[in-house]
Amino acid sequence: MRPEQGRPTRGGTDRESDGADAAGEVIPIHTGADVSRVRRVATAAMATIGASKIETTRMVTAASELARNTLEHGGGGEMRIAIVGRMSKRKVEMTFIDQGPGIPDIHRALTDGYSTGGGLGLGLSGAKRLCKEFEIKSAPGEGTIVKVASWTERP
Amino acid sequence: MTHYLEPSRIPIFQIGDCLLLTIQVDLEDRMIMTLKDDLAERIAKSHAKGVLIDISALDVVDSFIGRMLANISAIARILDASTVIVGMRPAVAITLVELGMSLQGVRTALDVDRGMELIRRDTSEEAGRLHEA
Amino acid sequence: MPDSSGSNLPGLLSRYQDRILTDWIAAQSDVGVLRADLMREAEIRRQSRSFLTHLIAATKNGLNFDIESDQWQDVRDMLTEVTNYRVDHGFTPTETATFIMALKQPIFECLRDQFKDDPNTLVNEAWSATVLLDKLGLYTNDIYLRGREDIIQRQQQEMLELSTPVVQLWDRIVALPLIGTLDSSRAQIVMENLLEAVVESKAEIVIIDITGVPTVDTLVAQHLLKTAAAAKLMGAECVISGIRPQIAQTIVHLGVELPQVATKADLQSAFAHALKRTGVTFSSR
Known part of the structure; x- marks a missing residue:
């Protein structure tokens, strides 16, 4: 069995582990500093699978957008990150979960320029463009779950 | 040349009539908000003609940071200073484009020297125009 | 047994x-x-x-x-x-x-x-x-x-390694002659190499010469645009040269606009444009 599979997830309280090991972690998102932490952990995970500079930047930027969404629109929540798959098929998977108001019209929320938070409305649609896999589940009053994944094309 | 250093504050240096700030660390949202306020005040006080923001150490610029950089340059423009963002990394530039941000109205240069050149050219052009008038 | x-x-x-x-x-x-x-x-x-x-x-x-x-x-x-x-x-x-x-x-x-x-x-x-x-x-x-x-x-x-050479033409001017069909992964590598070269050679003007590219479809046009936009964010300007008449027609037909990019018919005029932009002048004796 691979070391990063099937390990129990640790709570996000031990800040010492920051970035050193990004597999199977839960990062709470409640402040702006947590958004930075999400970026650091995502960077470490992409390094673990041997991603290139641009692959890492894309994924970390997407993580930053999604973490900010969780914080600003979801009223806070958490990010789960894990490395899944075998050998050259390994990928970094991140799931952003909040119990906020939810998104009434996902299709519209994924359109460029749609914004409720006073921004440019690039958060969701931008993150979708930057990741290789993107999945979203949300309903009014039921919170939002966004799951993204990326892998490296490097041999 | 003056500067001040405080925890979680980005130092602003003055070189001639240019303000230079180098972003060395991962930007936390709070820091960039403080920076916006600090910078506006410094431009007004120093009558600086140019602002150089060196982001060569930044490996992530998301839409929020991008928007803040655009905001800073818009504020500076109103205070009659032109802003040049210098040293953006290739991976950051590609990602910003893919994100759908073009940072319209923001000027860019490869490094601090080139940015300084750009600002000098601007101010001398302006001086030239004044002279003609 | x-x-x-x-x-x-x-x-x-x-x-x-x-x-x-x-x-x-x-x-x-x-x-x-x-x-x-x-x-x-x-x-x-x-x-x-x-x-x-x-x-x-x-x-x-x-x-x-x-x-x-x-x-x-x-x-x-x-x-x-x-x-x-x-x-x-x-x-x-x-x-x-x-x-x-x-x-x-x-x-x-x-x-x-x-x-x-x-x-x-x-x-x-x-x-x-x-x-x-x-x-x-x-x-x-x-x-x-x-x-x-x-x-x-x-x-x-x-x-991939063979097909993306970046050539320094002058102080602050580099050229990237593209040859052959551009698919998505090659276009990606071309873009990355080009932008890295901009940093390394401190190039202000990048000439992408597509004389040797047989066809330009929407995807290639988009990659060229993306490269130009990214170069601009870094403080460099892109010039595309070697656009053959039928490729110009295709680009217009596809509805792709190239607002941030100067286009020139051949490498020579692109180079002349670049020299002018960087302030280089020649005098004949």
Whole structure:
């Protein structure tokens, strides 16, 4: 069995582990500093699978957008990150979960320029463009779950 | 040349009539908000003609940071200073484009020297125009 | 006599080795994989004997169906060698796999003679032989595929490295002559190399010359646009040169606009434009 599979997830309280090991972690998102932490952990995970500079930047930027969404629109929540798959098929998977108001019209929320938070409305649609896999589940009053994944094309 | 250093504050240096700030660390949202306020005040006080923001150490610029950089340059423009963002990394530039941000109205240069050149050219052009008038 | 794993196969293989070998070669001929046109008969005989010897060695301590285990190391090495040899000599992967599977017939015949009066054992042993030889036969297919994949990957890598040179034309001016079709992954690499070159050479103007690009579709146009936009964010300007008339038509037809990019007919005028932009002037004496 691979070391990063099937390990129990640790709570996000031990800040010492920051970035050193990004597999199977839960990062709470409640402040702006947590958004930075999400970026650091995502960077470490992409390094673990041997991603290139641009692959890492894309994924970390997407993580930053999604973490900010969780914080600003979801009223806070958490990010789960894990490395899944075998050998050259390994990928970094991140799931952003909040119990906020939810998104009434996902299709519209994924359109460029749609914004409720006073921004440019690039958060969701931008993150979708930057990741290789993107999945979203949300309903009014039921919170939002966004799951993204990326892998490296490097041999 | 003056500067001040405080925890979680980005130092602003003055070189001639240019303000230079180098972003060395991962930007936390709070820091960039403080920076916006600090910078506006410094431009007004120093009558600086140019602002150089060196982001060569930044490996992530998301839409929020991008928007803040655009905001800073818009504020500076109103205070009659032109802003040049210098040293953006290739991976950051590609990602910003893919994100759908073009940072319209923001000027860019490869490094601090080139940015300084750009600002000098601007101010001398302006001086030239004044002279003609 | 049954071995520790309870199978009679290992014993039978070594006892009837000579007979099995002769019959196997005959069987190869029967099913049409004995390609004397591709390979000398002495070599076919050598490979067959060598495989049988290794098979006996690998099973002498009992039958183990996990052909990835250490016990099967020599057989796997041998199969790798045989498969590669046969690929080089023009055998199809099916022919190579059939070469191994043709061994079933002589083994079944030996089993039939041995267990005429014991149908249960006969069926069990025949089943064991089938499972084992199918695995080994299919293993040659894996080797074949792995070899092909290695070749494809190496060629792709070589092509990508070969095809994106960045040339410094003047202080602050670099050019990237593109040749051949741009697919998505190549366009991606071109973009990354180009932007890295901008940083390294501190280039203010980048000329992308597409004289050697046969077609420009929406995807290529978008990549060019993206590159230009990214270069602009870094403080450099993109110029595209070598746009042939029909490509200009395609670009307009596709509805792609190139607002951030200066376009020039050829490299010469792009270079002249770049010199002017960077403030270089020449005087004639």
